[in-house]
Amino acid sequence: MKERAISKRFFDDSWKRSSYCGYIPSPGENGGDVVLNGWLRRRRDLGGIIFIDLWDHTGTVQVVLGPDMGPAYEQAKSLRNEFVLAIRGKVRKRPEGTENPSLLTGDREVLAEDLLVLSPSRPLPFEMSEADRVDENLRLRSRYLDLRRPFMQNNLRLRSRAAEFTRSYLSSEGFVEVETPMLTKSTPEGARDYLVPARVTPGRFFALPQSPQIFKQILMVGGMDRYYQIVKCFRDEDLRADRQPEFTQIDIEMSFINEEDITSLMEGYMKGLFQSILGEALDVPFPRLSWHEAIDRYGSDKPDLRIRSEILDLDAVFSGSSFDAFKKILDQGGVVRGLRLPGGASLSRKEISDLEARAKELGAAGLAPFAFKEGGLKGPLVKFLSEEEQVRLIAVSGMQEGDILLAASGPWRETCEVLGHLRLETGRRSSQVEEDAWAFLWVTDFPLLEWDDDEQRWSAVHHPFTSPNLEDLELLSSDPGKVRSRAYDLVLNGTEVGGGSIRIHDPAVQQRMFEVMNFTPERARERFGFLIDALSSGTPPHGGIALGFDRLVMLLCGAHSIRDVIAFPKTQKAQCLMSGAPSDVDPVQLSDLHIALDLSEEGKRCGSGGEE
RNA sequence: GGGGUUGUAGCUCAGUCGGUUAGAGCGCCGGCCUGUCACGCCGGAGGUCGCGAGUUCGAGUCUCGUCAGCCCCGCCA
Numbered sequence: 001m002k003e004r005a006i007s008k009r010f011f012d013d014s015w016k017r018s019s020y021c022g023y024i025p026s027p028g029e030n031g032g033d034v035v036l037n038g039w040l041r042r043r044r045d046l047g048g049i050i051f052i053d054l055w056d057h058t059g060t061v062q063v064v065l066g067p068d069m070g071p072a073y074e075q076a077k078s079l080r081n082e083f084v085l086a087i088r089g090k091v092r093k094r095p096e097g098t099e100n101p102s103l104l105t106g107d108r109e110v111l112a113e114d115l116l117v118l119s120p121s122r123p124l125p126f127e128m129s130e131a132d133r134v135d136e137n138l139r140l141r142s143r144y145l146d147l148r149r150p151f152m153q154n155n156l157r158l159r160s161r162a163a164e165f166t167r168s169y170l171s172s173e174g175f176v177e178v179e180t181p182m183l184t185k186s187t188p189e190g191a192r193d194y195l196v197p198a199r200v201t202p203g204r205f206f207a208l209p210q211s212p213q214i215f216k217q218i219l220m221v222g223g224m225d226r227y228y229q230i231v232k233c234f235r236d237e238d239l240r241a242d243r244q245p246e247f248t249q250i251d252i253e254m255s256f257i258n259e260e261d262i263t264s265l266m267e268g269y270m271k272g273l274f275q276s277i278l279g280e281a282l283d284v285p286f287p288r289l290s291w292h293e294a295i296d297r298y299g300s301d302k303p304d305l306r307i308r309s310e311i312l313d314l315d316a317v318f319s320g321s322s323f324d325a326f327k328k329i330l331d332q333g334g335v336v337r338g339l340r341l342p343g344g345a346s347l348s349r350k351e352i353s354d355l356e357a358r359a360k361e362l363g364a365a366g367l368a369p370f371a372f373k374e375g376g377l378k379g380p381l382v383k384f385l386s387e388e389e390q391v392r393l394i395a396v397s398g399m400q401e402g403d404i405l406l407a408a409s410g411p412w413r414e415t416c417e418v419l420g421h422l423r424l425e426t427g428r429r430s431s432q433v434e435e436d437a438w439a440f441l442w443v444t445d446f447p448l449l450e451w452d453d454d455e456q457r458w459s460a461v462h463h464p465f466t467s468p469n470l471e472d473l474e475l476l477s478s479d480p481g482k483v484r485s486r487a488y489d490l491v492l493n494g495t496e497v498g499g500g501s502i503r504i505h506d507p508a509v510q511q512r513m514f515e516v517m518n519f520t521p522e523r524a525r526e527r528f529g530f531l532i533d534a535l536s537s538g539t540p541p542h543g544g545i546a547l548g549f550d551r552l553v554m555l556l557c558g559a560h561s562i563r564d565v566i567a568f569p570k571t572q573k574a575q576c577l578m579s580g581a582p583s584d585v586d587p588v589q590l591s592d593l594h595i596a597l598d599l600s601e602e603g604k605r606c607g608s609g610g611e612e
Numbered sequence: 613g614g615g616g617u618u619g620u621a622g623c624u625c626a627g628u629c630g631g632u633u634a635g636a637g638c639g640c641c642g643g644c645c646u647g648u649c650a651c652g653c654c655g656g657a658g659g660u661c662g663c664g665a666g667u668u669c670g671a672g673u674c675u676c677g678u679c680a681g682c683c684c685c686g687c688c689a
Contacts, residue, residue, distance in 0.1 A: 042649075044648045044651050045645085045648095046645060046647070047644070048645075048646035049648080050646095050648095051649065062648085064647085081639085097647090098648075098649090102649085123639070124622080124623090124639085125623075126623050127622095127638070127639065129638090129650070130624065133623090134623065136682065137681045137682085138623080187689095192687090192688085235688060236688095237687055237688040238686080238687060239688095241684095361615070363685090459689070460689055461689070464689075571681065572683090573681090575680095577680095
């Protein structure tokens, strides 16, 4: 940047804007004198006259700088992109034939009379006009520029409006916003914690909350009745397009309620939110599926209902067939499931083998294609099916001429999930997705416990305070894997946007849970002692939900990553490319904390949504 | 931890079968231009081909490793 003299003029009241760039009064209305503040988005220097596009978050307006503006014209020649300017001038109608219909303010312009450069700009690492094509690496490093783009402006402003709606809705429903600690206690189960050491407590660590779960339950014990918070949560896990190491939840908990209270509250919330933000009228109540049905029909506990196709049960077709591999699996209690791809018979050999490779990557033993063409089934396994079985396969799958059916076999859940992934991926590729639909649904009746092979014990699918379905209480001893929980997830367009449960409020049931999970009383006490004490001190029946605010806003914005709705997101390696965090610290800071580093293995340098 | 993909000028990209001095558009710098709006015209500067090894007479190009971005599997109660 060139050396510039420090201007004797400064940003006094006379230079404060009288109008935003996008809201310039039309000359007919309230034309006349204006002061503008904004960024120089583009300049066109024609030699004797200079046009600049002055931008702020409301829009862009053309300013004309001519020799008749006096000494300031000389200065105007040195203006460059993204300089911050204050401009004094007069609004006028553009001369006939020079209107620009692609600009909202394109029928008018500001004839500059005076100009103050508030701040120059270095030549920038990328141009605003092509920022949507720029490498994300660079966007993140220069986030302040990225944020100046209309796309990011829109996303963050929409996010703000969504938060505002959330507060006002919950407040009107009698919820109290309570803040919970960020420096808190590490909890077992679940994601890896971010740990925080402190000088005054050497050798001990805080953990940043994975969610305020325990605190919100204690607030219920504390008689708060209805709590909410829009709150950051932290999980040290690997990232995805919809996961960040720190992410925001709308955290909710209510007393003296059951599942219906939560679902109707959320349906009212979503209806209001979509109406207020997008002007969309949602149909409520949302459909519900049990977890078992979701896996069985869609191969996912967060099915995207915008895709019509479902996974097909082919057990009956293959149980009598002479294909031994499938029969053997069926005899062992496994399943045969299929996925019909409309028009898929025209897939090339390579496309089919790619699908097979993907199925294997997802854990399937293989994938058997049955193409329906030239009036009959084609495929390597057709010869194992009798005429009658072929007819039945076509009938069961609803195949039409030109379709293909992909069959897989193995354990129920794994097989469904493999086909569930293929359903999504092929559905998206062949645009079977109803793009402008908002497909909400509730997934209920999750299993309460699952067997943890590593630790050789039952562990909570949701978390250890989730209430079992009281009808299944007996199974807790006899067949823990069969116990249904009172947990529920809210799914939108194949994204889990929220999840929660009715909690255990009976200390005896909680005790029973810990026993099944093989937590000794000592271990339970060490980890959750304060919660156990609280729950033994008069606990109202209670339950709640947490919504993944970033994911919800992402869907509202039509963005494809939550990074696009977070002002300062981190990369997949959980780095902040702008600030360079995390970074080395001064050895003195470490010694204050009594921390010694052992990086012999790792070398010197060096995963989030609505679930609670 | 694993699979895929990308990395060449400030940005977006091209670069043939491994072969002489690595190119284009935009941006930047200088000059010209009074109705442009992706202004136009003339000229110029600008390169650790992500990094490190290896193969070769010769590597942007081939091989191995490594770093970083993105997508995915595992993981995320």
